Amino acid sequence: MGVRTARPPLRLTLAARHPALSFLARRIGAALLLLLVVSILIFAGTQLLPGDVANAVLGRNATPEALTSLRHQLQLDQPASERYVDWLTGVLHGDLGESVSAHTAIWPFIRPRLANTAILALCTVLLMVPLALALGVLAATRAGRPLDHFVSVVSLAMISIPEFVTGTMLALVFATTLGALPALSLIGPGETALDNPEILILPIATLLAASLAQTTRMVRAGMIESLRSEYVAMARLNGFDERRVVTRYALRNALAPTVQVIALNIQWLVGGIVVTETVFGYPGIGHTLVDAVSTRDIPLVQSIALIIAAFYFAVNIVADLLVVFLIPKLRTAQ
């Protein structure tokens, strides 16, 4: 009686109380650090041969005065580290600088193009995800049977063909031969892609060809693994019907890897978008980037490259967030 056990006060760190939150904070911190390194590489990579730039932009017949003024505009007369800090400070304040070829401020120039790309990418993803899930599960539940082999061979072929070949062939069939759709996806000034939805069809189809096939194959692989697991065998032994086994047990447990697979494929869309926009002359940032590279518009290339890199990171973080949200175990595990 009367003996009081000294109990240490229960003091939990923030990390222990909110493991998911701290995991996410660490992920975002690491991503921002990596993005900073990437921004340095983009800045350095776009001007590996600095002396050449003013010449390259203006061509051979440039006057010495024009060269000097462009060098001044690009701040080539200052040390690189100073230019980088200036650029990054500008970016963080929402000032992306001026385009050398379009002679305008970059942000108002690329904003409508960014919107066009967002529309194209969003439509593609909204079609890709449900279709890939359905086809992947369908193939996995029929693994080894003719339908599975068919999906497997056709999807491998579709993954293999570069977007510019797919796009050109689709334009040949549906635009120039059948005349059903426009061969070029041009957008007039002041309009958006949604004013003429039919111009989106061929670019979306081109992007879907490879990305849907790739995602389907990866979903199938994840599902097959899940269907081989012990809890699925257990569910079957319990006598649940196959549909319930697939949806309630196998698919649920394959969800986390599937989210990662979808995130990976959304990231891979970046390359496809750059090429597809160029094939169809679609005025998005991918097409703008290609033009900027050919005119060596360094400030424009840097801005777009940084935006794309940031998007790449954002997709990763959202995927991590979703996985933590979907799997209760990760929310409490330390």
Added chain:
Amino acid sequence: MRSWTGRIGAAIVIVLVLVAAIGPLVAPYSPTAIVGIPYQAPSGRFLLGTDSLGRDVLSRVLYGGRTVIGLASVATLMAYLVGVTIGLIAGYRRGLTDATLMRAMDVVIAFPPILLLLVLATGAGANALVLVIGVAITHVPGIARVVRAATLDVSVRGYVEAAAARGERSGFILGREILPNISSTILADVGIRLSGSILLVASVNYLGLGLRPPTADWALMISENREALTTQPPAVVVPALLIAALTIAVNLVADAVARSFGTSVEERGVAR
């Protein structure tokens, strides 16, 4: 290789490599010579018609396979030389060397491949050399990671420790003891990486940021003659079909090879 899809793929690859190798010897005209009026339809004189400048499409097709296959192969080879070296050193030295090298690899992976190539083209010039180096760089981290993991695994085995105890130099241990024992792991995805290289090389050439005209190249031909899709389709369709056949065939072989090693294309994905 047991699968029939792998065999069909191998047969197509062999035929296309032969076309690229022998094509220039049998081409009726020079690939850069202007021999007729632009966009002439196929005829006895020009079996596939002429292109945007009046050059013979058949001759350009016969010359145009070398660049795709050659540049992609060189880029893949370069990637393996660098990637295997980095992976071996990181896995064997461990510690700070390992951490530093692998963090550097993480940074490279943070770039979408096409973005890395376009940034390099801006800074170092849009040409074939920069393209090959860029494509090689995109593969290095993946190769280095696989090799590092395999090296970590093998380097604690008895025969490696015995070699170290004998006082062998690190170079000998890496090259003679470790490398031969991890070679099958390394070779399992050569095909997948080669197909990724072909895709990237062709895409950048199509965008006009790699090889320069008047080079005969299947991808360049497609962008050069795109406006004649209706009037002179062979100038676009023939190179397009050849590129499609090449990439599909290489992937069929890659898939068959990867399966025989116990992995599969869907585990790695094709870099874009």
